[in-house]
Amino acid sequence: MTQKAISFSPAEYRRRLMLTRAAMAERDLDAIFIEDPSNMAWLTGYDGWSFYVHQGLIVTHNTDPVWWGRNMDANGARRTAWIGEDVIRPYGDEYVQSTSRHPMQHLAALLKEMGFETARIGVEMENYYFSAKAYTTLLAELPQAEIVDATALVNWQRAVKSDEELTFMHRAARIAEKMVLGAIDRSDVGVKKNELVADIYHDALTGADGHWGDYPAIVPMCPSGADASAAHLTWNGAELRSGECTFFELAGVYRRYHTPLSRTVFLGTPPEDMKRAEAALVEGLEAGIDAARAGNVAGDIARALAGPLDRAGIERGARCGYSIGLSYPPDWGERTISLRDEDETELLPGMTFHFMPGLWTPEWGLEITEPVLITDRGPAKPFCNLPRQLFVKADRNSIMAPLDHSDPILAASLAAQELSKENPI
Amino acid sequence: MTQKAISFSPAEYRRRLMLTRAAMAERDLDAIFIEDPSNMAWLTGYDGWSFYVHQGLIVTHNTDPVWWGRNMDANGARRTAWIGEDVIRPYGDEYVQSTSRHPMQHLAALLKEMGFETARIGVEMENYYFSAKAYTTLLAELPQAEIVDATALVNWQRAVKSDEELTFMHRAARIAEKMVLGAIDRSDVGVKKNELVADIYHDALTGADGHWGDYPAIVPMCPSGADASAAHLTWNGAELRSGECTFFELAGVYRRYHTPLSRTVFLGTPPEDMKRAEAALVEGLEAGIDAARAGNVAGDIARALAGPLDRAGIERGARCGYSIGLSYPPDWGERTISLRDEDETELLPGMTFHFMPGLWTPEWGLEITEPVLITDRGPAKPFCNLPRQLFVKADRNSIMAPLDHSDPILAASLAAQELSKENPI
Numbered sequence: 001m002t003q004k005a006i007s008f009s010p011a012e013y014r015r016r017l018m019l020t021r022a023a024m025a026e027r028d029l030d031a032i033f034i035e036d037p038s039n040m041a042w043l044t045g046y047d048g049w050s051f052y053v054h055q056g057l058i059v060t061h062n063t064d065p066v067w068w069g070r071n072m073d074a075n076g077a078r079r080t081a082w083i084g085e086d087v088i089r090p091y092g093d094e095y096v097q098s099t100s101r102h103p104m105q106h107l108a109a110l111l112k113e114m115g116f117e118t119a120r121i122g123v124e125m126e127n128y129y130f131s132a133k134a135y136t137t138l139l140a141e142l143p144q145a146e147i148v149d150a151t152a153l154v155n156w157q158r159a160v161k162s163d164e165e166l167t168f169m170h171r172a173a174r175i176a177e178k179m180v181l182g183a184i185d186r187s188d189v190g191v192k193k194n195e196l197v198a199d200i201y202h203d204a205l206t207g208a209d210g211h212w213g214d215y216p217a218i219v220p221m222c223p224s225g226a227d228a229s230a231a232h233l234t235w236n237g238a239e240l241r242s243g244e245c246t247f248f249e250l251a252g253v254y255r256r257y258h259t260p261l262s263r264t265v266f267l268g269t270p271p272e273d274m275k276r277a278e279a280a281l282v283e284g285l286e287a288g289i290d291a292a293r294a295g296n297v298a299g300d301i302a303r304a305l306a307g308p309l310d311r312a313g314i315e316r317g318a319r320c321g322y323s324i325g326l327s328y329p330p331d332w333g334e335r336t337i338s339l340r341d342e343d344e345t346e347l348l349p350g351m352t353f354h355f356m357p358g359l360w361t362p363e364w365g366l367e368i369t370e371p372v373l374i375t376d377r378g379p380a381k382p383f384c385n386l387p388r389q390l391f392v393k394a395d396r397n398s399i400m401a402p403l404d405h406s407d408p409i410l411a412a413s414l415a416a417q418e419l420s421k422e423n424p425i
Numbered sequence: 426m427t428q429k430a431i432s433f434s435p436a437e438y439r440r441r442l443m444l445t446r447a448a449m450a451e452r453d454l455d456a457i458f459i460e461d462p463s464n465m466a467w468l469t470g471y472d473g474w475s476f477y478v479h480q481g482l483i484v485t486h487n488t489d490p491v492w493w494g495r496n497m498d499a500n501g502a503r504r505t506a507w508i509g510e511d512v513i514r515p516y517g518d519e520y521v522q523s524t525s526r527h528p529m530q531h532l533a534a535l536l537k538e539m540g541f542e543t544a545r546i547g548v549e550m551e552n553y554y555f556s557a558k559a560y561t562t563l564l565a566e567l568p569q570a571e572i573v574d575a576t577a578l579v580n581w582q583r584a585v586k587s588d589e590e591l592t593f594m595h596r597a598a599r600i601a602e603k604m605v606l607g608a609i610d611r612s613d614v615g616v617k618k619n620e621l622v623a624d625i626y627h628d629a630l631t632g633a634d635g636h637w638g639d640y641p642a643i644v645p646m647c648p649s650g651a652d653a654s655a656a657h658l659t660w661n662g663a664e665l666r667s668g669e670c671t672f673f674e675l676a677g678v679y680r681r682y683h684t685p686l687s688r689t690v691f692l693g694t695p696p697e698d699m700k701r702a703e704a705a706l707v708e709g710l711e712a713g714i715d716a717a718r719a720g721n722v723a724g725d726i727a728r729a730l731a732g733p734l735d736r737a738g739i740e741r742g743a744r745c746g747y748s749i750g751l752s753y754p755p756d757w758g759e760r761t762i763s764l765r766d767e768d769e770t771e772l773l774p775g776m777t778f779h780f781m782p783g784l785w786t787p788e789w790g791l792e793i794t795e796p797v798l799i800t801d802r803g804p805a806k807p808f809c810n811l812p813r814q815l816f817v818k819a820d821r822n823s824i825m826a827p828l829d830h831s832d833p834i835l836a837a838s839l840a841a842q843e844l845s846k847e848n849p850i
Binding site: 094193 | 555557574623631636637744765
């Protein structure tokens with residue numbers, strides 16, 4: 001047995017467990033069963049691509065969190081989670097994707113063995129990994145228990161980041177800058193989309209400043225032209241074309257901590273409506289970042305953004321950001337705080353958001369976004385340092401004189417290098 | 426509005442819809458609501474990374490499948506699915522990750538509008554994307570409907586591949602060979618794991634034979650040494666070391682169609698127990714492929730594999746494969762047929778499996794796997810053509826004479842090139 005590879009200090013994991021137990025006590029829960037892999041990792045360090053089968057943690061008030069999962073993944077728990085051997089409780093492969101058995105039958109037996117047959121147990125009703133069938137099976141197997149909705153109970157404890165977590169996000173930010181700058185730099189007429197993404201992944205995983213890159217919870221988004229009117233199309237083998245813009249919605253990731261960042265590149269001369277939208281968007285971003293202060297609420301950021309956009313006649317109709325941090329596919333958001341008018345969550349120092357006011361029209365998509373940290377006083381601090389602009393690159397096939405497009409990119413690159421020297425994390 | 430990018434012929438989509446409706450009729454279902462993104466793509470072509478919010482298809486007996494999803498993803502449906510504008514029915518962003526509204530409230534209203542208020546409606550109870558809360562919300566909103574479990578109803582229709590689908594899987598197979606060969610070729614003492622994976626992704630996405638590569642539904646698995654005892658650990662920044670083996674569990678992907686393939690590399694001299702396991706495993710693979718014939722059942726493959734492994738004293742205790750084809754994260758299997766003793770599904774020509782008898786001991790992991798196609802007569806046909814062996818590479822730091830390790834790799838590379846010339850798909 002080799003050494004465990006644990007990401008955080010024992011004190012940090014104690015802090016997390018204490019917060020979770022306090023939230024459980026507040027809701028009078030004897031135990032919670034959580035399948036969200038982000039919550040599993042946040043509480044124990046457990047890390048593996050095993051969430052395509054049922055697995056989870058049983059969190060109680062008086063034992064270490066119990067890791068429950070497939071037998072072949074128990075070694076993964078032994079190697080990545082701080083918990084002891086006595087709380088690693090695997091199930092046999094006969095439960096995996098079976099038509100005659102469900103893993104929740106095994107879990108229910110374990111909960112009974114632990115004394116929770118008549119307990120009040122929280123489950124994550126709205127989660128990718130706790131299926132409808134998991135719920136109905138658990139209900140049937142534990143008829144005397146009170147199974148209640150504890151969706152996002154753990155997620156909410158993750159909203160304010162510790163210094164240890166922020167260190168990871170700063171490392172991820174350096175990777176994000178490298179990815180976005182590289183993508184803009186390589187964009188040119190005739191470059192194939194899949195080859196561009198191959199290089200983006202290469203930049204992501206080789207990492208930055210000596211820190212290796214982890215996989216993003218969402219694959220790189222980089223639609224071009226009218227495809228960019230669809231927010232979530234992935235790539236194909238088509239070439240970048242003159243007169244089109246391409247947005248890059250990417251995230252640098254360090255040990256599952258995400259710092260997303262988006263910029264857009266236009267090959268040729270952007271149309272007037274896009275330039276007006278860019279100006280309003282940049283003004284809205286600045287206003288939003290200025291409103292992103294401790295004591296304000298999430299909705300204040302959305303309202304600050306809306307001012308300049310409204311004046312430019314742009315109605316977005318979608319939320320403009322979300323809480324970020326530790327994540328697993330299929331989403332890199334934390335699924336708690338949304339930046340939108342109706343969200344009255346108070347902003348606290350240490351909260352981290354992807355301020356993401358993407359604009360999608362039927363003809364094009366424009367994304368200039370910022371990952372930000374709420375600080376003790378003053379406006380939010382962006383994690384990244386790239387110019388907030390639409391990057392315009394001369395079309396080599398156009399009859400126009402080439403624009404001097406290398407300057408903003410070079411400047412941004414140098415700025416990012418300077419920033420990383422200031423923050424040698 | 427530019428041209429739609431549809432992957433398959435109209436006849437192919439008609440075939441799929443007909444099969445689905447027949448299965449619905451057999452179970453007396455008026456409609457099914459499916460969230461599984463693989464099923465959505467299989468029936469309509471819809472493709473986008475939008476499954477982190479609720480979306481789905483309503484399949485009926487007399488209308489085109491109705492695409493239902495987030496407003497900002499409707500353009501994605503317009504651009505990738507063959508269905509008409511009249512059946513694209515988006516919901517507003519106020520339902521997204523809201524604590525006061527659930528998208529299923531919107532879906533229920535749509536189902537009522539379509540005349541299904543008192544209908545018998547199938548849902549995918551065991552699926553990553555149909556949450557427990559989605560189920561209870563739908564129940565509450567449609568109290569007069571009969572909501573029944575139709576888990577994998579569509580998945581089962583996907584088991585036998587059409588020629589159009591097999592063409593995609595052959596293209597994916599060429600990418601898989603390139604990825605695995607490249608990974609073995611680059612493996613060496615001191616190579617960092619994350620840099621190895623960066624190159625694997627680059628190989629995956631640049632594609633092969635002029636066909637672009639899509640993202641795999643599972644990230645590359647390549648644990649080393651004792652980490653390889655854990656089946657699903659992802660990479661980190663550690664270096665490959667002498668005396669350790671690393672397995673590569675990868676998939677080539679062409680337009681969401683997966684052809685998974687695994688091989689293992691040892692740096693230095695493998696221990697005797699690993700060499701014995703390799704011999705038994707290769708014999709078991711051959712026996713299993715020979716048993717993978719039309720008319721036999723899935724369990725026959727597992728039993729054929731078990732013979733040589735039993736004789737070598739190896740007890741696996743896990744299924745040894747699964748049906749493959751079109752997939753989205755978090756799993757590249759189809760979640761229907763499992764290769765294990767108790768699965769009595771009859772093998773039919775056109776079925777495709779990842780025959781995946783990974784061996785994981787506390788000290789190491791060994792994966793030699795084959796994606797195979799059930800044919801009209803005779804044993805299954807492997808999609809890929811790499812030697813079935815543990816690849817041993819001399820440790821440059823060892824005092825041993827260097828092994829002539831380049832030959833098998835070179836031979837495999839040449840063989841793969843020959844194969845792709847024979848099958849110029």
